[in-house]
Amino acid sequence: xxxxxxxxxxxxxxxxxxxxxxxxxxxxxxxxxxxxxxxxxxxxxxxxxxxxxxxxxxxxxxxxxxxxxxxxxxxxxxxxxxxxxxxxxxxxxxxxxxxxxxxxxxxxxxxxxxxxxxxxxxxxxxxxxxxxxxxxxxxxxxxxxxxxxxxxxxxxxxxxxxxxxxxxxxxxxxxxxxxxxxxxxxxxxxxxxxxxxxxxxxxxxxxxxxxxxxxxxxxxxxxxxxxxxxxxxxxxxxxxxxxxxxxxxxxxxxxxxxxxxxxxxxxxxxxxxxxxxxxxx
Numbered sequence: 485x486x487x488x489x490x491x492x493x494x495x496x497x498x499x500x501x502x503x504x505x506x507x508x509x510x511x512x513x514x515x516x517x518x519x520x521x522x523x524x525x526x527x528x529x530x531x532x533x534x535x536x537x538x539x540x541x542x543x544x545x546x547x548x549x550x551x552x553x554x555x556x557x558x559x560x561x562x563x564x565x566x567x568x569x570x571x572x573x574x575x576x577x578x579x580x581x582x583x584x585x586x587x588x589x590x591x592x593x594x595x596x597x598x599x600x601x602x603x604x605x606x607x608x609x610x611x612x613x614x615x616x617x618x619x620x621x622x623x624x625x626x627x628x629x630x631x632x633x634x635x636x637x638x639x640x641x642x643x644x645x646x647x648x649x650x651x652x653x654x655x656x657x658x659x660x661x662x663x664x665x666x667x668x669x670x671x672x673x674x675x676x677x678x679x680x681x682x683x684x685x686x687x688x689x690x691x692x693x694x695x696x697x698x699x700x701x702x703x704x705x706x707x708x709x710x711x712x713x714x715x716x717x718x719x720x721x722x723x724x725x726x727x728x729x730x731x732x733x734x735x736x737x738x739x740x741x742x743x744x745x746x747x748x749x750x751x752x753x754x755x756x757x758x759x760x761x762x763x764x765x
Contacts, residue, residue, distance in 0.1 A: 502569050509534060519535050533582065548568070560641075582643075584634035586629065587633065587634055595699055609639060610640055614642060619750075631643055670743070681748070685749065686746065
């Protein structure tokens with residue numbers, strides 16, 4: 485457990501509440517639907533990433549829920565939360581700074597120079613983080629290369645738990661009409677909005693496809709409605725040119741029509757480790 489206690493846990497008298505006056509905001513690192521992420525410093529010395537909520541983009545309660553979810557999770561392959569600032573606007577979450585940006589950026593800029601075994605190691609990092617979530621009864625619901633980050637040592641960590649939900653029965657059905665990433669979603673999400681760790685497994689297969697296609701967009705620029713029709717009819721993503729058959733087979737297993745037909749993250753991790761071992765023999 486000790487390795488999981490953030491170095492910044494003693495930010496202030498309240499373990500997780502950070503005094504905003506001790507934060508310095510620097511350049512913008514990126515922005516998403518709900519917030520802007522900036523490079524920052526705590527007490528002018530510790531580099532951190534600061535995710536600030538956009539005014540009116542989502543409820544503050546939802547944003548704080550995201551922080552609470554992340555505080556409960558601690559694993560070397562998850563981006564660590566250091567604390568929150570809720571005493572002023574915009575409210576923000578202070579996170580571990582990941583020097584090399586998103587996995588998607590890394591793949592698009594450097595993918596052509598990365599060998600197969602390195603790409604598979606990236607998938608292993610993500611799978612380890614997801615196995616931990618699976619064992620912790622957490623569903624991510626938005627697993628994709630854009631939501632994984634890479635640090636200066638090229639370790640890949642899962643991030644963005646804004647859509648995660650804590651579930652005891654391993655299933656979460658969102659209210660109809662809620663938004664989700666269609667091209668990363670299995671049939672039961674597309675048609676019934678039913679999420680589980682097995683829908684995360686489907687998304688992981690798509691993430692593996694992103695990794696081995698050097699950051700291409702799954703299903704290209706085809707409209708979502710067309711993708712829904714094709715996936716429902718059993719059409720699956722093609723084998724990327726960098727993926728040997730045994731690696732594509734792992735992706736394909738993740739895309740079983742029925743959730744119970746898909747492997748667990750523990751099983752996927754073992755399959756990936758076995759192939760990496762073959763590479764190193």
